[in-house]
Amino acid sequence: MSDTIIAIRDLRKIYRVGDVEVAALRGVNLDVQRGEFLAVVGPSGSGKSTLFHILGGLTPPTSGNVYIDGRDLMGMSEAERTNLRKTTVGFVFQKYNLLPTLTAADNIEIARSIARKNGKWDAQFDEILKMLGIKARLHHKPRAMSGGEQQRVAIARAIVNEPAILLADEPTGNLDTENSNTVLSLLRDLNKRLNQTILMITHNPEAAAFADRIVQMRDGRIVS
Amino acid sequence: MINKLVIENLKHRPLRTALTAFTIGMQVMMILTLVGISRGLLADSARRAQGVGADIWVRPPGSSAISFSSAGMPQGILRYFSKQPHVVHVAGMVVHPIGGVNTVTGVDLEEFNRLSGGFRYLDGGPFQGREEVLVDEFYAEQNKKKAGDVIQLLNRPWKIAGVVEAGKLGRLFVPRDTLQELTGNTGKLSQVLLKLDDSKLTDQVVASLKKELPDYQIYSIAEFTSLFTVSNVPGLSAFIGVIIALSIVLGFVVVSLTMYAAVLERTREIGVLKSLGASPGYVVNLLLRETSLLAVIGWITGILLAFGSRWAIRTFVPAYLTQQIVPDWWPIAFGVALTGALLGALYPGVKAARQDAIEALSHE
Ligand SMILES: Nc1ncnc2c1ncn2[C@@H]1O[C@H](COP(=O)(O)OP(=O)(O)OP(=O)(O)O)[C@@H](O)[C@H]1O
Ligand SMILES: [Mg+2]
Numbered sequence: 001m002s003d004t005i006i007a008i009r010d011l012r013k014i015y016r017v018g019d020v021e022v023a024a025l026r027g028v029n030l031d032v033q034r035g036e037f038l039a040v041v042g043p044s045g046s047g048k049s050t051l052f053h054i055l056g057g058l059t060p061p062t063s064g065n066v067y068i069d070g071r072d073l074m075g076m077s078e079a080e081r082t083n084l085r086k087t088t089v090g091f092v093f094q095k096y097n098l099l100p101t102l103t104a105a106d107n108i109e110i111a112r113s114i115a116r117k118n119g120k121w122d123a124q125f126d127e128i129l130k131m132l133g134i135k136a137r138l139h140h141k142p143r144a145m146s147g148g149e150q151q152r153v154a155i156a157r158a159i160v161n162e163p164a165i166l167l168a169d170e171p172t173g174n175l176d177t178e179n180s181n182t183v184l185s186l187l188r189d190l191n192k193r194l195n196q197t198i199l200m201i202t203h204n205p206e207a208a209a210f211a212d213r214i215v216q217m218r219d220g221r222i223v224s
Numbered sequence: 225m226i227n228k229l230v231i232e233n234l235k236h237r238p239l240r241t242a243l244t245a246f247t248i249g250m251q252v253m254m255i256l257t258l259v260g261i262s263r264g265l266l267a268d269s270a271r272r273a274q275g276v277g278a279d280i281w282v283r284p285p286g287s288s289a290i291s292f293s294s295a296g297m298p299q300g301i302l303r304y305f306s307k308q309p310h311v312v313h314v315a316g317m318v319v320h321p322i323g324g325v326n327t328v329t330g331v332d333l334e335e336f337n338r339l340s341g342g343f344r345y346l347d348g349g350p351f352q353g354r355e356e357v358l359v360d361e362f363y364a365e366q367n368k369k370k371a372g373d374v375i376q377l378l379n380r381p382w383k384i385a386g387v388v389e390a391g392k393l394g395r396l397f398v399p400r401d402t403l404q405e406l407t408g409n410t411g412k413l414s415q416v417l418l419k420l421d422d423s424k425l426t427d428q429v430v431a432s433l434k435k436e437l438p439d440y441q442i443y444s445i446a447e448f449t450s451l452f453t454v455s456n457v458p459g460l461s462a463f464i465g466v467i468i469a470l471s472i473v474l475g476f477v478v479v480s481l482t483m484y485a486a487v488l489e490r491t492r493e494i495g496v497l498k499s500l501g502a503s504p505g506y507v508v509n510l511l512l513r514e515t516s517l518l519a520v521i522g523w524i525t526g527i528l529l530a531f532g533s534r535w536a537i538r539t540f541v542p543a544y545l546t547q548q549i550v551p552d553w554w555p556i557a558f559g560v561a562l563t564g565a566l567l568g569a570l571y572p573g574v575k576a577a578r579q580d581a582i583e584a585l586s587h588e
Contacts (some may be wrong), residue, residue, distance in 0.1 A: 058499065058581050079503065086501025093585065097496045101232035106225070111500045113225035157500070 004067075005164060005197055006032035006055065011064035013050050013220075024050040026220035027064070034164075037191040037198045039208035042217030048201045051217070052167045055199070056089045057081035069164050086115050090158030090166045094173035096150040098142040104153040105138040108160050115161045125160060128194075132156055132186055148179030152186065159196065166190070168200040172207055184210040226506075230513045233486070244482045245521040248565065251471035252526020252557045257533045258467055259553050262454050264546035270449040275391040276340045278315070278417035279426045280433070281448045283441035287414075297413040297440075302335075305418055310429055313339040313419040318403050318412070319394070320378075326544065328357075328377055329394040330403030339419050340392055347371040348386030351399050356385040358397040362543040378406055395543055468560050475564020479515060483572035487511070487579075494576050495584025504577035511576060515569040519562045526561070527554060 013025040024047045032038055040048050053059045054066060057073065060081070066073040068088060076084070085091075098107045112121065129135045132152045142150050151171060158166055168187065172180035188210050190196045200211060208214045216224045234241045273281070282305070284296030299316060306314045315338070318330035333350055337343070343350075346361055348371025357377065364370060364387045374381045382398065404410045420429060426444045433442050443451070454460050487494070494507055534547040 053582055056499070082498075082501055082503045084501075085499060091499045093499075097492065097499075097585065099229070099493050099496060101236045102229060106228060106232075109225050110229060110497075114497070114500050114502050114506065 003034040004031050005034040005036075005069055006030065006199075007065070007067040009065040011051075011054065011066055012062045013047070013054060013059070014062045024220055025054075025061075028217075028220070028222055030215065030222055032165075032197065032199065034197055035191070035195040036213065037188060037211045038200070039211035039214045040199060040201045040217060041203065041205070041208050041214060046217040047220040048217055049169055050220075052091075052169050052199065052201065055165070056091055056167050057084035087161065088164050090161065090163040092151070092154050092158045092166065092168040092171045094170040096142070096147065096154045096174075098150055098153060098157070100142050103139050103141050104134060104145065104149075104156075107142075107153060108138075108157045111157045111160050117161065121160060128159070128190075129156060131189060131193075133182075146179070147175055148182055151175065151179070151183050155183070155186065155190075159190065159194075164197060166196055166198045168198065170201050170203065172202065172204065180204075180207065226510060227513065230510060230517060233490075233514060234517060237486075240482060240485070241518065241521075244478055244518050245525055247478045248475055248519060248522025248561050249525030249529055251474055251564070252523050252561050253529035253533060254467055255464070255471060255557045255560060256526060256530035256550060256553055257547060258464060259454070260530060260534065260547040260550050261537070261545055262457070262460055262464070263550060264548040266452040266454065266457070267548065268546045270452040272391055272393050273449055273452075274445060276393050276417060277419065278339060279420045279423050279445055280418040280430055281443045281445065282416040282418065282433075282437075283443075284414065285439035285441070287441055297416065299411045299413055301413070302416065305416060308418075308429070308433065310420045310422065310425050311418050312421050314416065315339040316400070316413040316416045317393075318400060318407065318409055319414045320403060320407050322377060322396075326396070327394055328396040328398055328403065330400035331397050332400045339417055343386070343388040343392065345386045345388055348384065351385045353383070353385075354399055354402045355380070355382050356399070357382040358386050358388050359384055360388055360390040360392075360395040360543070362390050363395045366541060366543040380406075471560050472564040472567070475519075475561060476568040479518065479565040479568025480571060481568075482518070483511060483515060483569045484575070486514070487572045487576045490576075491579065491584045491587045494579055495581045495587065498579075498581035499585065507579075508573045508577050511569055511573045512566065515565045516562065519558070519565040522565075523554075523558045523561045526557060 008028050008030040011025055011028040012023070015022040015024055028051060040051070042048055054061050054073065055068065057076070058081075060076065061074055064074065068084070073081070073084070098104070099110065102110060108121070129138070132155060134149060134152050134156060137145055137149055137153070145153070171187070172183055175183060184207055187198055187200065191198050202208050215222050282297070287296065297316070302314050302316045305311055315332070315335045317336070319327050320330070321327050343358065347364070351358065357375065359369060359375070367375070369375060369384055371384050371386050373384050375384060376382070377396065377398070404412065420426060430442055430444050454464070497507060531549065534549060537545045537547045
C-alpha cells in the first residue's frame, strides 16, 4: 500500500538578510510514505533544518510545492500554517525546549490546550507514556529531570495531539550514547506500533541506522 | 491550563511579581487614601458643624460653605439677627486658617455657650485671659498637651485654658476679640450661627432671611452639611484626577518594564508555544492574563494598604486627618490599576506576538 503523506516538488527557500540572499534550499524533491521513518543527514548548512521548518509551517516556502496530507503549503496564510502546527505536525528539538515553569504533565497539557482539547488524555496515550518510561516523572519540572527524560517528555508533547508527522531535528544531539539509544529505540517503537510517520535529522550514522530510509542533503538539495 | 502557565510564570519570578504588584498597590492606595481622607475630613467637618446645634448658618457675601476666607460681616449684624422672629440665640465667630486643613475659631464664649449648650471640659476650664486657647481632645492627645501648657499659634504663645470634648465646630478656640485684632478683622465676623425656637421652621426662616439679605449665603444646617462633598471643594476633584492620571502613567511604566523583561526572558518559550501551534493571539492572551492577574494582586494589596494608612492616621495624627474606607472607589481604583497595566503590556505583547518562532527557538 503506497500512501504518500509528504510530496515535495522543486522546493526553494531563499533567506534575505539585508541585501544578501541566502539560498537555503535549491530545488528539493522528496516523497515520504505514511508510516515511514526517514532519516535526513548532511553537512552543516545543507538546509536540513530549513526543510523541517517549512514542513512544520514555521516559515513559508519561496517557491515549489509541498503537499502535506494533500494540502499545499505554498501560499498558505500565517493562520493556516499556525493551524498546521497545531494539528498536523509535532516538533522535537535538539534542546528539548520544555517550558521550564511547568511540570512534565503540564508541558503535555499545554500542547493539548493549544489544540483546544479539554479533559484528561485518554488511556491509549497513557500507554504511550508508559512506553516512553516517563509516567513516574510527570509531576517533575524539567529542571529536576535528566536530558534523556526531558527529551522523552518532549516526544510525548509532540505526539499528544496525534500529528500526521513527527519532525525531530537532531533529537539526540545533546544526549550521551545510552540516552540516545533509548530515545532512538523509542522513536522506532512509536513508528512501528503507532504507524507514526517520523522525519529525523541527524549527524550520526548510527542514529540514522534506526530509520527505514536515509536521504542525504547537500547544498540545499537531496543528493541520494 | 493557560491560567496555570500564567500563575507558574508569576511564581517563577516571585520578587519581580511582588515588586510590580506592590507598585500597583501603592497607586491604588494613593487613590483610595486621597479620596478617603477627603471624604473623612469633609464628613468630620460636617459632623462638627452639626454638633454645634445651630439651625441656620450665615456666611458673608461671596464666600462658600467650605472655604473660610474672608471675615466679611460687620459684627453689628448679630443684633439684627437676634431681632428676627423665631431666632432665640445668635453666635458670631471668626474662623482663621492656620495652615493645612486646620483652622482656629474666635468665639465669644458666653454667646457660643448659649447657642450650643456649652463645651464639656475634660481638663481645665473656660478662657480667663485674652491669649488663651481651648483645644479639643484629639488635638490635646496628638500633641500631648494639657491645660496650663503653652502652644504656638499665629506666631505667638497661647496658654491652654482647657481641653474640651470634640465635636463642636473646630478643634482650637480663642477669644473672638483677640483673633479679630490679630488678623486685622476688628468688628468683623466670618460666620454667624442662629438657633430657632422651633427647628421645623428652619426653611421658612431661611427663606425670609434670604429675601432680606439677598447677598448673604444663608443655609439651613441640612443644606450646609450637604455641601461638604468632594466636588464642592475647589480644586479637589482636579487634584484627584491628577493623581489618577499619574497612577495610570506609573502603572504603565512599571508594567511595561516588567512585561518587557518577561518577554525577553521568555523568547524561547514563546517560540516553543508557537511551534506547538499557538497563534499570536494566544501569546498576547497569555501576557494580558498575566498582566491582569498582577493588577488584581496589586489592587488587593492597595486596598489592604489603604486600611493600613487609615490605621496610621488614627494612631498618629487623629487631630489633623480622618480617613474613610471608600468601597465605592474600589472598582474605580481597579479600573485605574488595570488600565495602566494593560497599556503597559501593549508594547511587550506586540513584540511577543511578532516574534519569529525559528529565531526564538535558536535564541540562547
Ligand atoms: N533565518 C535564517 N536567515 C538567514 N539565513 C538562514 C536562516 N536559517 C538558515 N539560514 C541559512 O540557510 C542555510 C541552511 O541552514 P540550515 O539551518 O537549514 O542548515 P542545517 O542543514 O540544518 O545545518 P546544521 O546541521 O548546522 O543544523 C545556511 O546557510 C544558513 O546560514
Ligand atoms: Mg539544523
